[in-house]
Amino acid sequence: MALEAALELDEADKLEDLLVLIRSDAVARRTRFHQAHVARVEARRGDKPDDEVDRLFTSSVDTFRSIGFPFWTAVVLLEQGEWLDARGRSSDATPLAAEARLIFEGLRAQPWLNRVDYVAQGSSVTS
Numbered sequence: 001m002a003l004e005a006a007l008e009l010d011e012a013d014k015l016e017d018l019l020v021l022i023r024s025d026a027v028a029r030r031t032r033f034h035q036a037h038v039a040r041v042e043a044r045r046g047d048k049p050d051d052e053v054d055r056l057f058t059s060s061v062d063t064f065r066s067i068g069f070p071f072w073t074a075v076v077l078l079e080q081g082e083w084l085d086a087r088g089r090s091s092d093a094t095p096l097a098a099e100a101r102l103i104f105e106g107l108r109a110q111p112w113l114n115r116v117d118y119v120a121q122g123s124s125v126t127s
Contacts, residue, residue, distance in 0.1 A: 003041045015045070036063035040076050043083070053083065074103035074112065081119045093119055 003022075006015035022038055036059075042048070043056035057080035064073040081096035097119040104112040 001037070003037060007041055007044055015041070032063050032067050033069070036060045036067070036069075036072065036076075039063070040079065044079060050087070054080075057083065070103050071107055071109070074100040074107070074109075077103070078112065078116055078119065081116075085119050 003015065003018050005011075006018055019038060019041065022034060027034075039056045039060040043053045043060065048056070057076060060076045061073055061080065064070075064076060077096045077100040081093040081100065084090070084093035084096070097116050101113060101116045101120070104116060
């Protein structure tokens with residue numbers, strides 16, 4: 001996904017261009033899948049207050065859960081857990097990581113289970 005690549009490469013201008021494109025696309029604006037990804041990426045950008053980041057992650061999780069995308073639900077739960085853990089909020093991160101683990105176990109997504117272990121150990125690993 002182009003959004004993910006721009007985010008990982010710290011290409012802020014490219015990321016903003018992609019977000020504008022998605023927000024202006026009539027089809028993308030109508031699909032809850034795209035809306036959930038936009039909320040997820042917005043949360044991970046790091047340019048919002050903590051309460052807004054938390055709201056965006058929660059919105060993304062709720063949307064992915066409601067449209068039946070367990071993999072993406074688990075990914076966002078893990079990302080939110082990593083974000084909380086990095087802020088010293090491991091007690092808030094632990095239940096999110098535990099739920100992500102259950103989903104990833106059911107999907108047999110071993111690389112993602114390895115990543116969950118970092119949050120479960122309170123290592124402050126960020127995404």
